[in-house]
Amino acid sequence: MAYSKPILDEEEEGVLLVLESMLSNFHAIMSILQSPDLYRRMFEAVNTKEVLLLLICTALLVISLVRLTSNNNRISCWFNSITNFTLLNSFNISSQFDQGSEWSKEGHHCYIHSTQGRRPCNEDRAETRTIKTETGDVHLYTVMDGHGGEFCVNYVHSVLLKQLENKIRQIKIITSKKSIEIKTDLFKEEFGEVPSCVKKYWNGGKTLSSTEMNGLKTESSSSEGQTTEARCKSDDFEYKISDTTYSDETANTKSTISREQIVLTSGRKCLEELPMPNQLEKNNSKTPITKRTKKFVKSTKMKSEKAGKGEEKPKGPQIVDYIGSNGELLYAKLMREEILACDKELIKRAKKAGAIGGTTLLIAILDKGTLWVANVGDSRGVYCSENGQVGPLSFDHKPSQLKEKRRIEAAGGFISLIGVWRVQGILATSRALGDYPLKDKKVVVADPDILSFNIKDLKLDFAVLASDGLWDTHSNDEVAEFINNSSKDGKAVRYLAEDSLNKGSQDNVTILLVNLNKLIQ
Incomplete structure (x- = not known):
């Protein structure tokens, strides 16, 4: 089956002629470049003292002109990158630290x-x-x-x-010996509203721990053999705990009242066990400890959830974390x-x-x-x-x-x-x-x-x-x-x-x- 030759309009014929002309010129250039006579003549023309000296002088002149320009602009950085055989990030955004080389x-x-x-x-x-x-x-x-x-x-x-x-200015204001009212005014004037952790630091004094700054105040003695009385505090309760030695009668009641029965839970603190208060052991026959535990956990959880909705937890360290126990x-x-x-x-x-x-x-x-x-x-x-x-x-x-x-x-x-x-x-x-x-x-x-x-x-x-x-x-x-x-x-x-x-x-x-x-x- 024979196919008929497509009919081309004048514009398509013109484009076809241009492409054919470019292709023929390309073949002619390639034939010249592949000729050994071309390279021999170029080598004979360049291999003279006058031409070599002229090329060297031209290169030195170009380098001098470029280096006289501002060293911060992109053209100069790009040229210097070539002369130093590196182009790493030479096209970066120009520096705002504009002080020259x-x-x-x-x-x-x-x-x-x-x-x-x-x-x-x-x-x-x-x-x-x-x-x-x-x-x-x-x-x-x-x-x-x-x-x-x-x-x-x-x-x-x-x-x-x-x-x-x-940060240094804030801490210096916080730890200065001026009154709280003056320090509050200075802080607001420079940095805006005073953070809650700073207010707690001022109210509690210089001996506040980092946990107290975050809103949870806990002072307890955890070392073995310690007989001093400690006080555990949270947002919703306060108990006195004494690390005294139990008698035999107390040991016998441990099967009904154990440490695992009282737990402290909060939105800000992981689940941990508490020692058994003596007061709860005395009232064990009247009020079952299991019921009190349930009510205690429930109320603490509800209050912590309410507090969590109204107050966001701080991300990262707070400004008072950079203050030592002596105010340094x-x-x-x-x-x-x-x-x-x-x-x-x-x-x-x-x-x-x-x-x-x-x-x-x-x-x-x-x-x-x-x-x-x-x-x-x-x-x-x-x-x-x-x-x-x-x-x-x-x-x-x-x-x-x-x-x-x-x-x-x-x-x-x-x-x-x-x-x-x-x-x-x-x-x-x-x-x-x-x-x-x-x-x-x-x-x-x-x-x-x-x-x-x-x-x-x-x-x-x-x-x-x-x-x-x-x-x-x-x-x-x-x-x-x-x-x-x-x-x-x-x-x-x-x-x-x-x-x-x-x-x-x-x-x-x-x-x-x-x-x-x-x-x-």
Whole structure:
């Protein structure tokens, strides 16, 4: 059976002719490229000193023009990524921390300098803040070394410091020696309504436990052999309990009245057993204990359900959980939980934004002569005393460390040597904030190590917090010696950063210097 040729209109014939022309041109170009004479002529034309010199000069001119432009725009970051043989996250959102590739900052007896090394962009961040409180100034210092883009380091820089500052100010107001009325007004003025846990803390005094702050007050003695009388309290009852030795008659009645017959249940507390009150044992013949138990459980359950409907349970730690028994601020607990909470929220946001990078964190808080230092990653802090003794404020988290290596391998990961030891062959630090692909595998964590130092007892002169770009070329003693032989000001940290780059540091270098001796005086 024969098929007739389809009839084409003028437009279809025109398109067909264009396609045929393009196909013929393609065949012609391919035939030329496959000819050996073409490559021989091109090699002879390029293989002259004049042409090679011209190509080199043109390449250097293009590189110089691009590097003269702003280092924060996407084109420059993309070009620098090519010259450094990496394109990792070079198209991330531009940084809100717009201070360029090199910047300096001064605080109260504190000096910061940051300079860009051979990296696509300067992802380091550093900050100093003085928090005015009711009981005196609290100083906060931090250095962060971002990697794989600026999203994570910008988030931590903008969120974590603000959260810490707010929590410190709240606790200082709560624990101040002013009257409750004045403290209430101060709290409302800055932070809004006073939480119920704070009101209970004020009413109960400084010895309240965490369970009492949550609304359930229980004071009982649980140690064996204790003969003192304890009092158990809940929302609906109050009984006196005495841990005295039972006589033989009491032991005989234990078959009818046992501990299992009285239980305490509440919407806020798990089911637990209570000792038998003596009063109930005396009245056992008149009122069966089983009936009283049923009524007691029922009434407690109903009231707890009603209370649960009107009052929501708090999520996470409350502000009074960071106050010690003597009214002191528990900085170690505050820093740890705020860092972990920030990292948890950061991972959620990073997954939505597709930001696979992360950041290290080195943060120090100075309050009343005590310096608290929390570290996550391979940024490092050192101190120098008045007599020249040098010591570490933190310890690096490197995959090659035995403790970190065992933790990584226990999580099913590995470390490999690619220039330096890396987690999964990727990250050169074993702890960081962000880095959600590695966090999902549980091979990288954000748990901080926290140390405290008494400035007066150790007679500390100054402290240096810096990113790993400095420590790649300088030891702790070398940094302390450099600062001791300098003016200990902004020029000193700038010269130290330049010295690190001159000695071959490939990374960004950010240095924060605190003159602790002058600050305490």
